[in-house]
Amino acid sequence: MKFLPPIALIATLVSAAPTFADSEDVSSLKESNPLWMEVYTRYEKDKNLGLQGIIGRLDFPEFWGTYFAAELNTDGYYEWAFGKTFSLSERAYFDAYVAYTKWNYRLSLRTGYNFDNGLMLSVRARPEFGYDDWIKTDDQGNEINYGTNLSVRTDVFVGYNTEDYEFFYNRVDLFETDEKIADAFKYGKQHNATDHEFRVTYTANKWRPYFQAVIMENGWDTGAGLKDDLRWQLGFTLPM
Numbered sequence: 001m002k003f004l005p006p007i008a009l010i011a012t013l014v015s016a017a018p019t020f021a022d023s024e025d026v027s028s029l030k031e032s033n034p035l036w037m038e039v040y041t042r043y044e045k046d047k048n049l050g051l052q053g054i055i056g057r058l059d060f061p062e063f064w065g066t067y068f069a070a071e072l073n074t075d076g077y078y079e080w081a082f083g084k085t086f087s088l089s090e091r092a093y094f095d096a097y098v099a100y101t102k103w104n105y106r107l108s109l110r111t112g113y114n115f116d117n118g119l120m121l122s123v124r125a126r127p128e129f130g131y132d133d134w135i136k137t138d139d140q141g142n143e144i145n146y147g148t149n150l151s152v153r154t155d156v157f158v159g160y161n162t163e164d165y166e167f168f169y170n171r172v173d174l175f176e177t178d179e180k181i182a183d184a185f186k187y188g189k190q191h192n193a194t195d196h197e198f199r200v201t202y203t204a205n206k207w208r209p210y211f212q213a214v215i216m217e218n219g220w221d222t223g224a225g226l227k228d229d230l231r232w233q234l235g236f237t238l239p240m
Contacts, residue, residue: 034059040235051075069097077102091115104128112157120159120168127152149178164204170197193217209236
């Protein structure tokens with residue numbers, strides 16, 4: 001079983017790599033490698049290879065097992081997070097963190113289970129609370145305060161570890177609670193997006209390179225051309 005940083009981008013959070021329970025091998029790994037880094041480059045429509053980012057996580061085992069994590073990228077996005085993972089049993093866990101981003105405050109609640117055969121399952125809910133200074137203009141020139149809304153992200157994660165590789169699929173759903181904002185900014189849908197994230201990571205060495213592809217904005221469900229809906233990302237993670 002391998003320990004990876006829990007923050008990943010959603011607009012950011014990257015994709016959502018899971019936080020594992022504190023079994024004996026994970027605990028020793030966290031204590032010997034309290035700092036984790038991830039760097040990536042991402043292709044997305046109209047951005048090409050111009051978006052690079054870095055994610056870091058620092059564990060504090062002497063302070064009740066808490067951690068601090070951060071993400072920055074060249075698109076101007078940033079996220080700061082503080083959290084803790086609770087061990088529910090030898091293989092079950094619950095992870096919670098609070099975060100501050102360019103657009104909102106976030107509360108992430110995740111629970112999962114890691115089987116001894118390498119299978120990993122988890123679910124997450126992440127309410128996102130906008131703040132007042134994110135004001136934009138829509139296509140008709142109307143000023144809309146997007147920052148006052150509440151949106152919710154949910155994740156359903158399935159992964160599998162082998163001796164040298166880790167594979168995962170993560171389904172991400174986004175919900176907008178404000179009908180006005182959904183009409184103006186989210187294509188008129190309060191359930192405004194379903195993303196399908198796929199990642200494979202080579203875990204046999206310290207550097208852990210990975211490739212990730214994301215089918216975005218209901219690309220499967222609507223039959224829309226994948227050219228506009230596909231995002232891919234290359235990167236690596238490593239303990240420092």
